[in-house]
Amino acid sequence: MAVELFVLAWSMVLLLIHIFAAAHVKTKQYGTNWNMGARDETLPPLNAVAGRLARAQANFQETLPIAIVALIGVVVAGRSSEMTMLGAHIWLGARILYLPVYALGIPKIRTLIFLVSLVGLGMVLWPLLRL
Numbered sequence: 532m533a534v535e536l537f538v539l540a541w542s543m544v545l546l547l548i549h550i551f552a553a554a555h556v557k558t559k560q561y562g563t564n565w566n567m568g569a570r571d572e573t574l575p576p577l578n579a580v581a582g583r584l585a586r587a588q589a590n591f592q593e594t595l596p597i598a599i600v601a602l603i604g605v606v607v608a609g610r611s612s613e614m615t616m617l618g619a620h621i622w623l624g625a626r627i628l629y630l631p632v633y634a635l636g637i638p639k640i641r642t643l644i645f646l647v648s649l650v651g652l653g654m655v656l657w658p659l660l661r662l
């Protein structure tokens with residue numbers, strides 16, 4: 532199996548971690564009845580950690596479609612290379628680090644990690660942009 536598809540599969544695990552981490556902290560704040568209910572009621576703002584986890588999840592979901600296209604694209608186009616494999620690992624590694632750093636509220640490091648993830652993503656996407 533192509534390394535890029537392996538990274539893609541693990542990125543789906545990371546997506547589940549994002550979803551369940553945010554939901555867990557929201558449930559701790561709002562309660563089990565909220566979690567199991569229709570969630571129609573007006574709620575107070577999320578606490579700091581729950582808000583950061585929700586924003587981290589949104590950020591991951593915003594960039595994940597680009598990663599999916601890039602990771603599948605290089606495999607389908609036959610443009611997988613050492614660079615795309617390294618870029619895939621850099622992207623996933625940075626995205627794994629991003630979640631706890633954001634949850635802990637470490638602002639400048641979080642931004643740096645995000646930029647590193649974009650570099651990795653660019654390494655995967657670049658071969659698809661060349662003719």
